[in-house]
Amino acid sequence: xxxxxxxxxxxxxxxxxxxxxxxxxxxxxxxxxxxxxxxxxxxxxxxxxxxxxxxxxxxxxxxxxxxxxxxxxxxxxxxxxxxxxxxxxxxxxxxxxxxxxxxxxxxxxxxxxxxxxxxxxxxxxxxxxxxxxxxxxxxxxxxxxxxxxxxxxxxxxxxxxxxxxx
Amino acid sequence: xxxxxxxxxxxxxxxxxxxxxxxxxxxxxxxxxxxxxxxxxxxxxxxxxxxxxxxxxxxxxxxxxxxxxxxxxxxxxxxxxxxxxxxxxxxxxxxxxxxxx
Numbered sequence: 001x002x003x004x005x006x007x008x009x010x011x012x013x014x015x016x017x018x019x020x021x022x023x024x025x026x027x028x029x030x031x032x033x034x035x036x037x038x039x040x041x042x043x044x045x046x047x048x049x050x051x052x053x054x055x056x057x058x059x060x061x062x063x064x065x066x067x068x069x070x071x072x073x074x075x076x077x078x079x080x081x082x083x084x085x086x087x088x089x090x091x092x093x094x095x096x097x098x099x100x101x102x103x104x105x106x107x108x109x110x111x112x113x114x115x116x117x118x119x120x121x122x123x124x125x126x127x128x129x130x131x132x133x134x135x136x137x138x139x140x141x142x143x144x145x146x147x148x149x150x151x152x153x154x155x156x157x158x159x160x161x162x163x164x165x166x
Numbered sequence: 167x168x169x170x171x172x173x174x175x176x177x178x179x180x181x182x183x184x185x186x187x188x189x190x191x192x193x194x195x196x197x198x199x200x201x202x203x204x205x206x207x208x209x210x211x212x213x214x215x216x217x218x219x220x221x222x223x224x225x226x227x228x229x230x231x232x233x234x235x236x237x238x239x240x241x242x243x244x245x246x247x248x249x250x251x252x253x254x255x256x257x258x259x260x261x262x263x264x265x266x267x
Contacts, residue, residue, distance in 0.1 A: 002169070006169045010173070010177045013177065017181050017184045017185070020184075020197075020201070021187055021200075022191075029197060032197055039204065040207065050174070050214050050215060050217075052214045055226055055229055058233060062234075063233070070240060070244055071196070074247060078196075080196075088191065088192075097187065100187045101183075104183040108176065126214075131226055146234050150238055153238035153239075154241070156245070157242055160248075
Protein backbone atom coordinates (compact mmCIF):
# COMPACT_ATOMS: atom_id res chain seq x y z
CA UNK A 1 0.00 0.00 0.00
CA UNK A 2 2.70 2.45 1.03
CA UNK A 3 4.84 1.46 -1.94
CA UNK A 4 1.95 2.08 -4.32
CA UNK A 5 1.38 5.47 -2.73
CA UNK A 6 5.06 6.29 -3.14
CA UNK A 7 4.93 5.56 -6.85
CA UNK A 8 1.74 7.56 -7.29
CA UNK A 9 3.06 10.63 -5.47
CA UNK A 10 6.49 10.43 -7.11
CA UNK A 11 4.87 10.20 -10.54
CA UNK A 12 2.57 13.13 -9.79
CA UNK A 13 5.42 15.26 -8.46
CA UNK A 14 7.56 14.68 -11.54
CA UNK A 15 4.70 15.20 -14.02
CA UNK A 16 3.59 18.43 -12.37
CA UNK A 17 7.20 19.56 -12.10
CA UNK A 18 7.60 18.98 -15.82
CA UNK A 19 4.43 20.93 -16.55
CA UNK A 20 5.84 23.86 -14.55
CA UNK A 21 8.83 24.24 -16.82
CA UNK A 22 7.39 23.08 -20.14
CA UNK A 23 3.64 23.23 -20.53
CA UNK A 24 2.73 22.18 -24.08
CA UNK A 25 -0.62 23.97 -23.97
CA UNK A 26 0.17 27.36 -22.51
CA UNK A 27 3.20 29.53 -21.88
CA UNK A 28 1.33 31.63 -19.38
CA UNK A 29 3.20 31.93 -16.04
CA UNK A 30 -0.10 31.59 -14.17
CA UNK A 31 -0.52 27.98 -15.33
CA UNK A 32 3.09 27.29 -14.36
CA UNK A 33 2.39 28.67 -10.89
CA UNK A 34 -0.71 26.49 -10.55
CA UNK A 35 1.22 23.38 -11.55
CA UNK A 36 3.91 24.35 -9.06
CA UNK A 37 1.22 24.34 -6.35
CA UNK A 38 0.18 20.84 -7.42
CA UNK A 39 3.80 19.63 -7.47
CA UNK A 40 4.33 20.99 -3.97
CA UNK A 41 1.19 19.29 -2.67
CA UNK A 42 2.29 15.98 -4.20
CA UNK A 43 5.69 16.47 -2.57
CA UNK A 44 3.92 17.00 0.76
CA UNK A 45 2.36 13.57 0.17
CA UNK A 46 5.87 12.12 -0.15
CA UNK A 47 6.80 13.85 3.11
CA UNK A 48 3.85 12.16 4.82
CA UNK A 49 5.05 8.80 3.49
CA UNK A 50 8.43 9.60 5.07
CA UNK A 51 6.63 10.27 8.40
CA UNK A 52 7.60 13.96 8.31
CA UNK A 53 4.12 15.10 9.26
CA UNK A 54 5.06 18.54 10.53
CA UNK A 55 7.10 19.31 7.43
CA UNK A 56 4.27 18.16 5.18
CA UNK A 57 1.95 20.63 6.90
CA UNK A 58 4.54 23.41 6.70
CA UNK A 59 5.13 22.60 3.05
CA UNK A 60 1.46 23.07 2.21
CA UNK A 61 1.02 26.13 4.43
CA UNK A 62 4.17 28.03 3.54
CA UNK A 63 4.83 26.97 -0.04
CA UNK A 64 1.40 26.24 -1.50
CA UNK A 65 -0.12 28.97 0.64
CA UNK A 66 2.13 31.95 1.22
CA UNK A 67 4.84 31.68 -1.42
CA UNK A 68 2.52 30.86 -4.29
CA UNK A 69 0.11 33.65 -3.38
CA UNK A 70 3.10 35.99 -3.56
CA UNK A 71 4.00 34.57 -6.97
CA UNK A 72 0.48 35.01 -8.29
CA UNK A 73 0.28 38.56 -6.97
CA UNK A 74 3.46 39.50 -8.80
CA UNK A 75 2.38 37.74 -12.00
CA UNK A 76 -0.86 39.70 -11.99
CA UNK A 77 0.96 42.97 -11.24
CA UNK A 78 3.10 42.55 -14.32
CA UNK A 79 1.78 42.56 -17.84
CA UNK A 80 3.11 39.35 -19.31
CA UNK A 81 1.31 39.15 -22.62
CA UNK A 82 4.58 39.49 -24.52
CA UNK A 83 5.99 36.27 -23.09
CA UNK A 84 3.61 34.04 -24.98
CA UNK A 85 4.85 35.31 -28.32
CA UNK A 86 8.51 34.62 -27.63
CA UNK A 87 10.29 31.80 -29.37
CA UNK A 88 12.55 29.48 -27.40
CA UNK A 89 15.88 29.04 -29.10
CA UNK A 90 16.66 25.50 -30.21
CA UNK A 91 20.33 25.89 -29.34
CA UNK A 92 19.40 26.79 -25.79
CA UNK A 93 17.18 23.73 -25.45
CA UNK A 94 19.83 21.38 -26.82
CA UNK A 95 22.60 22.87 -24.68
CA UNK A 96 20.42 22.84 -21.61
CA UNK A 97 19.28 19.26 -22.07
CA UNK A 98 22.82 18.02 -22.70
CA UNK A 99 24.29 19.73 -19.65
CA UNK A 100 21.43 18.74 -17.37
CA UNK A 101 21.59 15.18 -18.70
CA UNK A 102 25.28 15.06 -17.85
CA UNK A 103 24.63 16.33 -14.32
CA UNK A 104 21.78 13.85 -13.89
CA UNK A 105 24.02 11.00 -15.08
CA UNK A 106 26.61 11.98 -12.45
CA UNK A 107 23.91 12.10 -9.77
CA UNK A 108 22.38 8.75 -10.64
CA UNK A 109 25.65 6.88 -11.15
CA UNK A 110 27.05 8.13 -7.85
CA UNK A 111 23.76 7.31 -6.17
CA UNK A 112 23.54 3.78 -7.51
CA UNK A 113 27.17 3.05 -6.64
CA UNK A 114 26.98 4.54 -3.16
CA UNK A 115 27.04 2.12 -0.24
CA UNK A 116 23.72 3.21 1.19
CA UNK A 117 23.60 0.16 3.41
CA UNK A 118 20.68 -2.05 4.16
CA UNK A 119 17.71 0.07 5.12
CA UNK A 120 17.13 -0.76 8.75
CA UNK A 121 13.58 -0.45 9.86
CA UNK A 122 13.03 3.27 10.41
CA UNK A 123 11.41 4.05 13.72
CA UNK A 124 11.65 7.81 13.76
CA UNK A 125 8.82 10.11 12.86
CA UNK A 126 8.92 13.88 12.55
CA UNK A 127 6.05 14.66 14.85
CA UNK A 128 5.65 18.25 15.93
CA UNK A 129 6.68 17.79 19.55
CA UNK A 130 9.95 16.01 18.79
CA UNK A 131 10.86 18.52 16.09
CA UNK A 132 9.88 21.42 18.34
CA UNK A 133 12.00 20.12 21.22
CA UNK A 134 15.00 19.84 18.91
CA UNK A 135 14.34 23.28 17.48
CA UNK A 136 14.22 24.99 20.87
CA UNK A 137 17.16 23.20 22.48
CA UNK A 138 19.90 22.14 20.11
CA UNK A 139 18.98 24.50 17.27
CA UNK A 140 17.98 27.54 19.28
CA UNK A 141 20.68 29.84 17.89
CA UNK A 142 19.97 29.08 14.20
CA UNK A 143 16.28 29.50 14.95
CA UNK A 144 16.86 33.01 16.30
CA UNK A 145 19.16 33.87 13.42
CA UNK A 146 16.44 32.83 10.98
CA UNK A 147 14.02 35.20 12.70
CA UNK A 148 16.53 38.01 12.18
CA UNK A 149 16.87 36.92 8.54
CA UNK A 150 13.11 37.20 8.07
CA UNK A 151 13.19 40.70 9.55
CA UNK A 152 16.02 41.68 7.20
CA UNK A 153 14.08 40.27 4.24
CA UNK A 154 11.00 42.21 5.25
CA UNK A 155 12.91 45.50 5.54
CA UNK A 156 14.58 44.80 2.21
CA UNK A 157 11.28 44.15 0.46
CA UNK A 158 9.74 47.34 1.86
CA UNK A 159 12.76 49.32 0.70
CA UNK A 160 12.76 47.73 -2.75
CA UNK A 161 9.04 48.37 -3.23
CA UNK A 162 9.31 52.09 -2.66
CA UNK A 163 8.19 54.17 -5.58
CA UNK A 164 11.39 56.15 -6.13
CA UNK A 165 14.13 53.55 -5.83
CA UNK A 166 17.45 55.33 -5.36
CA UNK B 167 10.90 -4.65 -3.99
CA UNK B 168 10.14 -2.39 -1.09
CA UNK B 169 10.64 1.35 -1.43
CA UNK B 170 13.89 2.45 0.16
CA UNK B 171 16.22 5.41 0.35
CA UNK B 172 17.38 4.98 -3.24
CA UNK B 173 13.88 5.47 -4.62
CA UNK B 174 13.43 8.78 -2.87
CA UNK B 175 16.90 9.94 -3.92
CA UNK B 176 16.17 9.10 -7.57
CA UNK B 177 12.96 11.11 -7.43
CA UNK B 178 14.87 13.96 -5.82
CA UNK B 179 17.58 13.87 -8.50
CA UNK B 180 14.98 13.87 -11.28
CA UNK B 181 13.11 16.78 -9.73
CA UNK B 182 16.37 18.70 -9.37
CA UNK B 183 17.18 18.04 -13.02
CA UNK B 184 13.74 19.31 -14.04
CA UNK B 185 14.32 22.52 -12.11
CA UNK B 186 17.75 22.94 -13.66
CA UNK B 187 16.33 22.48 -17.16
CA UNK B 188 13.79 25.17 -16.36
CA UNK B 189 16.49 27.59 -15.20
CA UNK B 190 18.62 26.99 -18.29
CA UNK B 191 15.98 26.77 -21.02
CA UNK B 192 13.21 29.16 -19.99
CA UNK B 193 13.81 32.87 -20.49
CA UNK B 194 11.16 34.37 -18.25
CA UNK B 195 12.40 35.52 -14.85
CA UNK B 196 9.27 34.32 -13.05
CA UNK B 197 9.47 30.83 -14.54
CA UNK B 198 13.17 30.72 -13.67
CA UNK B 199 12.19 31.57 -10.11
CA UNK B 200 9.62 28.77 -9.99
CA UNK B 201 12.25 26.36 -11.30
CA UNK B 202 14.52 27.47 -8.45
CA UNK B 203 11.73 26.56 -6.05
CA UNK B 204 11.53 23.12 -7.66
CA UNK B 205 15.27 22.63 -7.09
CA UNK B 206 14.98 23.69 -3.45
CA UNK B 207 12.13 21.24 -2.99
CA UNK B 208 14.19 18.44 -4.52
CA UNK B 209 16.94 19.13 -2.00
CA UNK B 210 14.34 19.12 0.78
CA UNK B 211 13.06 15.74 -0.33
CA UNK B 212 16.57 14.28 -0.25
CA UNK B 213 17.15 15.67 3.24
CA UNK B 214 13.88 14.29 4.59
CA UNK B 215 14.57 10.89 3.03
CA UNK B 216 18.04 10.73 4.61
CA UNK B 217 16.57 11.84 7.91
CA UNK B 218 14.01 9.05 7.77
CA UNK B 219 16.33 6.25 6.78
CA UNK B 220 19.17 7.13 9.17
CA UNK B 221 16.87 7.63 12.15
CA UNK B 222 18.07 11.17 12.74
CA UNK B 223 15.78 14.19 13.02
CA UNK B 224 18.50 16.75 12.21
CA UNK B 225 17.68 16.54 8.51
CA UNK B 226 14.11 17.60 9.13
CA UNK B 227 15.23 20.59 11.18
CA UNK B 228 17.47 21.53 8.28
CA UNK B 229 14.53 21.33 5.89
CA UNK B 230 12.58 23.60 8.22
CA UNK B 231 15.34 26.21 7.94
CA UNK B 232 15.54 25.74 4.17
CA UNK B 233 11.82 26.45 3.82
CA UNK B 234 12.16 29.61 5.90
CA UNK B 235 15.13 30.88 3.92
CA UNK B 236 13.34 30.03 0.66
CA UNK B 237 10.35 32.09 1.74
CA UNK B 238 12.58 35.08 2.51
CA UNK B 239 14.41 34.60 -0.78
CA UNK B 240 11.16 34.55 -2.76
CA UNK B 241 9.94 37.74 -1.09
CA UNK B 242 13.15 39.64 -1.86
CA UNK B 243 13.50 38.18 -5.35
CA UNK B 244 9.95 39.05 -6.36
CA UNK B 245 10.40 42.58 -5.03
CA UNK B 246 13.52 42.84 -7.19
CA UNK B 247 11.59 41.59 -10.21
CA UNK B 248 8.85 44.16 -9.64
CA UNK B 249 11.40 46.96 -9.27
CA UNK B 250 13.13 45.79 -12.45
CA UNK B 251 9.84 45.66 -14.31
CA UNK B 252 9.06 49.21 -13.28
CA UNK B 253 12.34 50.40 -14.76
CA UNK B 254 12.56 48.26 -17.90
CA UNK B 255 9.01 46.99 -18.61
CA UNK B 256 10.21 43.42 -19.14
CA UNK B 257 10.83 40.18 -17.27
CA UNK B 258 12.62 38.52 -20.13
CA UNK B 259 16.27 37.78 -19.44
CA UNK B 260 17.32 38.42 -23.04
CA UNK B 261 16.19 42.04 -22.72
CA UNK B 262 18.36 42.53 -19.64
CA UNK B 263 21.82 42.58 -21.18
CA UNK B 264 23.09 45.90 -19.89
CA UNK B 265 26.05 44.24 -18.20
CA UNK B 266 27.00 42.21 -21.26
CA UNK B 267 30.31 43.24 -22.81
